Amino acid sequence: GAVVSQHPSWVICKSGTSVKIECRSLDFQATTMFWYRQFPKQSLMLMATSNEGSKATYEQGVEKDKFLINHASLTLSTLTVTSAHPEDSSFYICSARDIHSTNEKLFFGSGTQLSVL
Amino acid sequence: SQQGEEDPQALSIQEGENATMNCSYKTSINNLQWYRQNSGRGLVHLILIRSNEREKHSGRLRVTLDTSKKSSSLLITASRAADTASYFCATDPGGFKTIFGAGTRLFVKA
Numbered sequence: 001g002a003v004v005s006q007h008p009s010w011v012i013c014k015s016g017t018s019v020k021i022e023c024r025s026l027d028f029q030a031t032t033m034f035w036y037r038q039f040p041k042q043s044l045m046l047m048a049t050s051n052e053g054s055k056a057t058y059e060q061g062v063e064k065d066k067f068l069i070n071h072a073s074l075t076l077s078t079l080t081v082t083s084a085h086p087e088d089s090s091f092y093i094c095s096a097r098d099i100h101s102t103n104e105k106l107f108f109g110s111g112t113q114l115s116v117l
Numbered sequence: 118s119q120q121g122e123e124d125p126q127a128l129s130i131q132e133g134e135n136a137t138m139n140c141s142y143k144t145s146i147n148n149l150q151w152y153r154q155n156s157g158r159g160l161v162h163l164i165l166i167r168s169n170e171r172e173k174h175s176g177r178l179r180v181t182l183d184t185s186k187k188s189s190s191l192l193i194t195a196s197r198a199a200d201t202a203s204y205f206c207a208t209d210p211g212g213f214k215t216i217f218g219a220g221t222r223l224f225v226k227a
Contacts, residue, residue: 006159032213043205044160044217093159095215104148106207106215108159 002028002101006094006109013084014117021079021112023094029074030096034106035067038091050077074099084116123206123218131226136193138221140206141186147209149182151191152217154203163191163204198227 003026013019023033031052036044048069049057056069066088068080077096081088091113095106123140130136142149148167152160166173166182166189173180179192193200206218 004159034215036217041222043219046214046216049214091157095160104209105150105162105165106152106160108152108161110159111157113157 002026002096002098002107004094004096004107004109006112008112009110010113010115012115012117015085016083019081019084019114021081021092021094021114023077023079023096023109025075025096025098025107028096028098028107029100030077031074031099033071033077033094033096035069035077035079036093036095038093038111040091044093047079052077081114084114086116089114089116123204123221125221126219127222127224129224129226130196132196132198134196136196136200136223136225138191138204138206138223139188140190140218141188142206142208142210142218143187144208144210146184149180149189150207150209150215151178151180151189152205152207154205154220156202160205193223196223196225198225201225 005024033050035047037047038044047062050069050071052071058064071077091111093111094109150165151163154160164175164180166180177194182189201224203220203222205220207215
């Protein structure tokens with residue numbers, strides 16, 4: 001099946017620093033990738049839809065200047081948490097669809113646990 | 118915003134028993150999907166049911182969809198300890214998004 005690689009798996013950073021998370025589709029092309037945030041024992045909250053070659057579409061309440069998304073190729077999207085603060089600590093997950101497949105299912109990365117000290 | 122609400126929030130059963138989880142949603146949908154998440158990991162797709170389907174099976178999984186009630190259920194038969202995970206329903210309300218429900222945490226005791 002299709003594989004989405006996400007890294008790093010976990011990162012600890014100091015408050016005020018920026019953190020970049022990568023999401024790669026390894027064996028398929030994805031014009032659209034999705035970034036989710038998940039707090040402990042809660043559901044996934046869609047943050048933004050990342051579109052290859054164009055600007056990301058952010059959900060209401062998500063700061064675009066805080067969470068920078070770049071989708072420069074059909075296999076790579078990055079999420080940069082800028083000037084991270086402790087309240088940004090969370091589990092971030094990306095997902096993607098195969099553009100050549102008629103199946104609507106999403107393939108997920110394994111997630112990144114961000115801890116901001 | 119969250120589309121689906123699931124119940125129960127948590128479910129604890131013995132190995133071999135069946136587990137039933139329910140999901141309700143608010144808007145019209147093109148399809149409904151169920152995903153599984155092991156602790157601290159990404160999600161794995163289990164099954165998709167389209168809006169014109171009422172029931173679907175995949176191995177020990179059985180999914181039903183009632184669009185008139187805007188609800189779906191996931192049944193796992195003959196559960197195993199390895200089925201312990203969180204289960205999420207997800208809907209496609211259009212606009213190419215997938216919106217997840219609150220999830221049910223299933224614990225299967227060996």
